[in-house]
Amino acid sequence: MRFKRTIFLMGALFVSLAGSAQISSDSVFIRKIFDEALTNSHSYKNLEYLSNSIGGRLSGSPEAEKAVQWSKKLMESYGFDKVYLQEVMVPHWVRGAKEKANIQSGKTKIEVPICALGGSVSTGTKPLTASIIEVKTLDELKNLGRSKVQGKIVFFNRPMDPRQVLTFIAYSGAGDQRRQGAVEAAKLGAVGVVVRSLNLFQDDFPHTGSLRYDEAVTKIPAAAISTNGADKLSKMLKTDPNLKFSYEMHCETLPDVKSYNVIGELRGSEKPTEIIAVGGHLDSWDLADGSHDDGTGCMQSIEVLRLFKSLNYQPKRTIRAVMFMNEENGTRGGRKYAELAKNNKENHLAAIESDAGGFTPRGFGMEADPAKIKAIQKWKPLLASYGLHDIGPGHSGTDIEPLREVDKNAALIGFLPDSQRYFLYHHAANDTFDKVNKRELELGEASMAALVYLLDKYGLDGSK
């Protein structure tokens, strides 16, 4: 493409903001936030270190411990007013040797890519080989009954719904297979489960993610299979319903390990006891370096505070960057944070979580009372120039949700980036640093900083 002339949308939007003096001074400062992020941000090089020098960091792993110590030092190096750890015991699940699987039909044996779901038991010392039965839903499984399931592997093969524009809805609609499939299958005597990867695209990456066992039900080994592998298996089952599926997994759950949330603060000058938290989760799945899930959210959160320092902005309220530990397989860090907030009688004005990837910003989803949501929506004219249009009720974040139980006034806010690419990488071996676009990452942190600035300046109850 070429551009001959310079009539542009954004120009028109800026002009439309020139209405009031208050809006004008805020728009100038928000513009400074974006300028600083787009020219001097540290987040991309910080993420490069986290992703490429530390790598995947599942709770309890040596890498998770490294990430804790490194992010603490990083925030200290920025001279934040206070940097500290919150001790929390976390689960310690390890994958062991790489998983293997194949489909056996007559004399044909075809390998397919699988990985253990997080928290799964192993297949034991030998591969698990059995007949396999395909279902699309948990209800379909229940209707089959014990006679058709006993002794078999259950293959859950309901794809994410591609018609959902917001891909998180498609994810939410297909997640029960992964989370509850093993328990429901075991109740009917199944010996294992294989679940279609929660991926909107056709490829060869299996996508892990946590499952839930029930202590009263036999724990059976649960694997994710790539979308291509799932299609192949389904196709082969149509011509040979008696084919065998064979897989081996060497994962195990070790005793809990001591770990930490990592917190940095800029102390408020006028209302230091009122807190605005912004965070991501420091742990990641082990298959990749966890760049989008959730290295980006962590590095953006640190950068929000660094941007304020760099712009000499002295917040009225205390601004806190929180790296939560163990979002992926326990939410222990999020629950510990809420527990300590309660014990310390902390007062959160708002908590913002970035855990939907480092993609171009689209807006913020909010769990808060309607008056607070409305107060935030009044800032739309200031945020729309930066592509932030989707500001309304929505999912906030797994790590900050426990806060609701202990601080009913806190507005819980989820940063909402564009969702189209997220499930290409989510929980898979391709969630790596090269998938992160520097500018998209920076626009995200600037969007978060702009909202934190407005929250800090105006609060949410009409008073300042």
Next chain:
Amino acid sequence: MRFKRTIFLMGALFVSLAGSAQISSDSVFIRKIFDEALTNSHSYKNLEYLSNSIGGRLSGSPEAEKAVQWSKKLMESYGFDKVYLQEVMVPHWVRGAKEKANIQSGKTKIEVPICALGGSVSTGTKPLTASIIEVKTLDELKNLGRSKVQGKIVFFNRPMDPRQVLTFIAYSGAGDQRRQGAVEAAKLGAVGVVVRSLNLFQDDFPHTGSLRYDEAVTKIPAAAISTNGADKLSKMLKTDPNLKFSYEMHCETLPDVKSYNVIGELRGSEKPTEIIAVGGHLDSWDLADGSHDDGTGCMQSIEVLRLFKSLNYQPKRTIRAVMFMNEENGTRGGRKYAELAKNNKENHLAAIESDAGGFTPRGFGMEADPAKIKAIQKWKPLLASYGLHDIGPGHSGTDIEPLREVDKNAALIGFLPDSQRYFLYHHAANDTFDKVNKRELELGEASMAALVYLLDKYGLDGSK
């Protein structure tokens, strides 16, 4: 990330549409368009063929001819009411053997990645080696004057402005160096120019693009240098202002070649003489397969018509998919299209161009009289659920702009996808099929189809 619950923004937006019956029936049909695009679209596999089996297709090349014949056959295979070619003579510039360049400082010789700008003359049979002088702007060059420029290579090194959120503005702000640099440098006696690639990222890809010569001024060879190469050169010039730059390019301009615009039509049932055109450009630069620039725009335009056929939508007006030839280095196809529209006394209600990459949709930029822009903006509530918020005055498209001269009533509309990744690939060797996200491509064509549907149903003058 995990999603525990299903409170979502999009749900809230859908609810807000439930106001009027008219809006409701339109929202149902637009939902069908998106459903069809997200489940049954042909655009991605068509693009795969265009990109991987035909490849780069600069005007006048055998690949451009192949793309003409293939896209004609493709539209015929879909049973469009009419598929035809518009003959047009196009420039035929060829790159020749791969370019080479190095920086020579003392005994050090460092290779840097360059490519010829489109339309450049060659360096002749031997490499061109000379002193090199860095400038940031054309004004800075003019101020240096002949004495400091004569006999030298001029190095234009003004980066795109990273602070621009809409990257097209940054592109527009840096493009004069590439387009006019060679002429302005030659006027002062320079022997060649090297221009920093129009790329917002630091990497090793030189980005080509067209330049303009002036027949009254000596034509000197003009190259683009990668952003990393430009930074290296600039750094070395600071310590050794007398270093030499040496490059060889083997490009040449051959006689014009006969080529074609390719057009497919669905004939209108009520107002067949009123046309809504939707298009992209079929030619691409030669360094890559031109997937984002502009294979996506072409395949999306064809898909708009295919979607309507697939949904049994009988348009009132004539809907036309236009593959323009020669956008990149001549706009001959766009001008021919306008010329024939004038000769045939055609009446365009609107022309929509998709030439900003196959990324997630953000909206539409429009060049039209304010009443028409306002009429389109009234449809915002129907489009916002699909992320289409930026609907207002803006750049339309290089191929459709000539229409303005012959049909003052035509609303010229540019499809506006997210712009953050475009200049990572634009005119460079990495603009390849693997950079296109299937869902983003499909959301784009569905967005265009939704707008075409509303234009077709309601027109733009208040009457139907």
